Amino acid sequence: MIHAAVSMSALGLGLGLLLGLAARRFHVETPPIVDEIDGILPGTNCGACGYPGCRGLAEAMAEGSAPVTACPPGGRDVALQLAAIVVPDADPETALSGMAEAEPTVAFIFEDHCTGCMKCFKRCPTDAIIGANKQIHTVVVDACIGCDACIEVCPTEAIVKRVKPTTLRGWYWTKPQSAFDADSRENAA
Template identity: 75%
Template sequence: MIVAASAMSTLGLGLGLLLGLAARRFHVETPPLVAEIEKVLPGTNCGVCGFAGCAGLALAMSEGAAPVTACPPGGREVALALAGIIAPEGGAEASIAGMAEMEPMVAFIFEDHCTGCGKCFKRCPTDAIVGAAKQIHTVVMDACIGCDACVDICPTQAIVTRRKPRTLSNWYWDKPALAFAAAAPGRPARQI
């Protein structure tokens, strides 16, 4: 038994050293632009953009093959940050000019239609769906990115996407509209 344990330990150590040497010898450096773009992307690797994860999208953006608006879960903030990285000369607003202002979306499961088949939580890239086989499922709102992967796979159409409900952690003031008070004769108009 001692001989077998020492043989397996020696074999494991030898193969580990061989893998370590191969990793150093065949290491490929990631371009700095790709690494910087990948830091901004959400990192969920959901595939909604049509590329193989966030690394594939970052590589395509660095080559100019994908627009900065290609990540729907990231939304306008991520697109604006990506445009600042790719076109830092002030072309950020021009790059996202066609992108509509979207509210964050999340999945919602109608429990009376859910059969507990389990297809939705197997497809979810962020593990936002909680449940077990043949039991009711529910969505963890903070983990859901609104990628619609679970909506497409649900056989009973029990899952829909809705606007993310406002809570204390994601609530914000709307940007106030500028209004000008009517000026009395002889006085300049003042901004309210």
């Protein structure tokens, strides 16, 4: 019994040292901009951008092959932060010129169509769906990022995308326009 424990410990120690040496020998440095971009992205790895997770999108943005508006769950705020990093010399608003001013969306489950198959529950990257096997599911609006992952896998098409409802926690006053801004826009036209 002691010989087996000693041999397994020696084997584990030897393989651990081998893996440690291999990690140091074959380590690949990533550019610091990739880490900075990855820190700004939501980190949910939902795949709504078309890349394999947020790290893949960060690498593509650092190379210049992905636009700063590629993250739908992040929205306009994340795109503005990314534009300041990826295109520091340009005006962030011009980098976002193609991005439509859209309201945030969330998933909504029609409970009378839900069969409780758990496919949406397993696919949600933020655990925004609550429910159990063969029971009706519902969405926690504050946790949903609107990535469409659950909509794609629902076999009964019980999940749709809706505009995120305004609550007291998320409501804010719109910025009023000054008379000077309105006059300058009329003169420019």
